[in-house]
Amino acid sequence: MVPISYYLILSGILFACGVTGFLIKRNIITIFMSIELMLNGVNLSFVAFAAQWHALSGQVFVFFVMVVAAAEAAVGLAIIISVYRTRETLNVDQVDLLKL
Amino acid sequence: MLHLILFLAFGAVCVAGAVNLLAQRHPINSALSLVVVMGSLAVVYLLLGAEFVAAVQVIVYAGAIMVLFVFVIMLLNAGEEERTKGSKVALLFGVPGMLVGSILIGWVLLARGGGRSVPVGALPGTPKVIGWLLFHDFLLPFEVTSILVLIAIMGAVVLASHPDTEQGKKEG
Numbered sequence: 001m002v003p004i005s006y007y008l009i010l011s012g013i014l015f016a017c018g019v020t021g022f023l024i025k026r027n028i029i030t031i032f033m034s035i036e037l038m039l040n041g042v043n044l045s046f047v048a049f050a051a052q053w054h055a056l057s058g059q060v061f062v063f064f065v066m067v068v069a070a071a072e073a074a075v076g077l078a079i080i081i082s083v084y085r086t087r088e089t090l091n092v093d094q095v096d097l098l099k100l
Numbered sequence: 101m102l103h104l105i106l107f108l109a110f111g112a113v114c115v116a117g118a119v120n121l122l123a124q125r126h127p128i129n130s131a132l133s134l135v136v137v138m139g140s141l142a143v144v145y146l147l148l149g150a151e152f153v154a155a156v157q158v159i160v161y162a163g164a165i166m167v168l169f170v171f172v173i174m175l176l177n178a179g180e181e182e183r184t185k186g187s188k189v190a191l192l193f194g195v196p197g198m199l200v201g202s203i204l205i206g207w208v209l210l211a212r213g214g215g216r217s218v219p220v221g222a223l224p225g226t227p228k229v230i231g232w233l234l235f236h237d238f239l240l241p242f243e244v245t246s247i248l249v250l251i252a253i254m255g256a257v258v259l260a261s262h263p264d265t266e267q268g269k270k271e272g
Contacts, residue, residue, distance in 0.1 A: 002107045005209040007148065010111045012205060014137070016198070017118035023190075027181040029127045029173055033134050036165065037118060040141055043153075050225070051148040059225045060233050062153050066160050067245050071252030073165045077172045078259035084176050085262075091182060 007048035014041030028083065028090045032076055039069050107147055113140040125180045127173045131166060138162040150225040 014037060021034030043062045050058025080090070087095055117137035121130045138161045145154040234242055 002103050002147070005212075006107060006111075007144070008209050009206055010114065010144070012202070012209075013115055014118055014141075016202065017115075017122060021122050024122070025181065026183070027127050027178065029169065029176075029178055030121075030130050030181065033121065033127075033130055033169060036134065036161075037121065037137065040138060040161070043157075044141060044144065047145050047148050047150045047153055050150065054224070056225055056229055056233055057237070059150050059153050059230055060238050062150075063156060063230070063234065064238075064241060064245060066156060067249060070160060070165055071249050073168055074256040075252050075259065077168055078256040080172060081176065081260045090176060090178055 004048050004052045007051075008045055011041045011044040011048065014038075014044065017041075026091050026093060028080055028092050028095070031092065032073075032080065036069065036073070039065060103147060107144065110140040110143045110147075114144065125183075127178045127181070128170065131169050131173060134169075135162050135166050138166070146223075149223050151223040152225050152227045152230040155227075 018034045018036075018038030018041060021037065022031055025031050025034060043065055046058045046062045046065070050056060050062075083095060084090060089095065114137050117133045117140065120133040121137070124130045124133065138157060142154040142157040142162070145157060
């Protein structure tokens, strides 16, 4: 039997890795993947609490988080494509102007 | 015991994938290690009894979203990223702060979170139960989500359409 705290610690580690990647990475696509990693960590804690309280609505929330993440991925990658088209770079340090 | 072994094995794979995502410099390697993270997370969901969530994790996350990522990486021909120097202050305060924070959170969780756990093979989150919840208690959020996805699809098409083409001009 695995206590719920182990799952929460795993979820915290994943979230922390996501935050670290968001801060240290310079490639805009990798930064975006770090955001997905954070979302996965949060999903794990949702499922863990759903198992602890025997409340299946937690798993329904995970479903909604996944839908929002899918929508976010589609729009975000489209934005990345248009950023690359106008700036010819994926390095976030070089994308520092609001106007063209 | 089996539960603990499975959890430790797939949790270790999960953490290794996440660390590898940070360590790799080429985006395609990062994307593949993210696929590993998501696949082993699906097994962890199964250990928690979330059958439906595990299946959706593999299909939507490891399947659809990561294919999208790999597609964009290939499309933009992304090369290795350049490293820039981090600030000293972040290193000086960030690392001890992170250590203190993680020890504190881990201690609190380990001290307080005993709780029940799910036996291996018990799957309370079957598609039948989740579907019932989704179409009774969460019907309005579900329908709102479908509108959100529709808007996201249209937004993605408008954003990614080439401005030089006829269609792109018409769309603005």
